[in-house]
Amino acid sequence: MSGPQYKLTYFNLRALAEPTRLLLKHANVDFEDIRITGEQWKELKSKTSWGKLPVLEEGDFILSQSQAILKYLGKKHGYDGKTDQETAKMDEMIGAMTDFREACIAYNQEKDEVKKAEKQKFLYSETFPFYLGRFNEILENNESKFLVGNKISYADFYVAANFQTTQMYIPTALESYPALKAHQSAVFEAPGIKEYVAQRPVTPF
Structure with a gap:
């Protein structure tokens, strides 16, 4: 049995990740809501594309920048415009x-x-x-x-x-x-x- 389609990594805050969480919850799409500590971030930061969170993982595809993530998922799940x-x-x-x-x-x-x-x-x-x-x-x-x-x-x-x-x-x-x-x-x-x-x-x- 396969796991969640997405992994979303951020801190235990609403802030920059919350719009994406809301979108995925409304779309009824299963995702892993990973909330890391400051100490974990010190180890992870250098491994991210731009030294920023949130980060979205979809299999081998990794996307950074909160607005890019939101717009990508918005288009993919039908939350963009008709035109x-x-x-x-x-x-x-x-x-x-x-x-x-x-x-x-x-x-x-x-x-x-x-x-x-x-x-x-x-x-x-x-x-x-x-x-x-x-x-x-x-x-x-x-x-x-x-x-x-x-x-x-x-x-x-x-x-x-x-x-x-x-x-x-x-x-x-x-x-x-x-x-x-x-x-x-x-x-x-x-x-x-x-x-x-x-x-x-x-x-x-």
């Missing part, structure tokens, strides 16, 4: 979400208290309204209530997972954005994902 233009828009959503996430990370990692206060002010007054407002508007204008087209896509997994991380340290982040809240529910209540979320490890982010 090249739809797929391009999905990638646009991922790019915008990445910009938002990096702004949040820059704030969280700032050590200087004065600079951190300045970044917090900008985050709350500019970054959050801009990105959350744009995503909310996109969802309001799409009858399917997903980001692109009429079905759930790899962009939905990426955006939902990253906004859920944001909610872990800013619980009220989505309160003023009902379409975005509804999108979160649609993704995390979806078959396969709901069951996974109920039993996944509790992690800081």
Whole structure:
């Protein structure tokens, strides 16, 4: 009897691997969810293509870079667009979400208290309204209530997972954005994902 089709190696965190986990769970595809420690990573790092996790293994095929992994599996399992233009828009959503996430990370990692206060002010007054407002508007204008087209896509997994991380340290982040809240529910209540979320490890982010 053959084992899982894929091995996904990452730390015991949601972060960069979670969108791919959500996709595979929704697709009902068996995979080995390998979660390594910092000590294990010291030994493994030099053996990876780019010194980064996550890493996907599919037999002899090894793929690094989280977005490349998500898009590869998305296309393979039917979570890309019906047209090249739809797929391009999905990638646009991922790019915008990445910009938002990096702004949040820059704030969280700032050590200087004065600079951190300045970044917090900008985050709350500019970054959050801009990105959350744009995503909310996109969802309001799409009858399917997903980001692109009429079905759930790899962009939905990426955006939902990253906004859920944001909610872990800013619980009220989505309160003023009902379409975005509804999108979160649609993704995390979806078959396969709901069951996974109920039993996944509790992690800081």
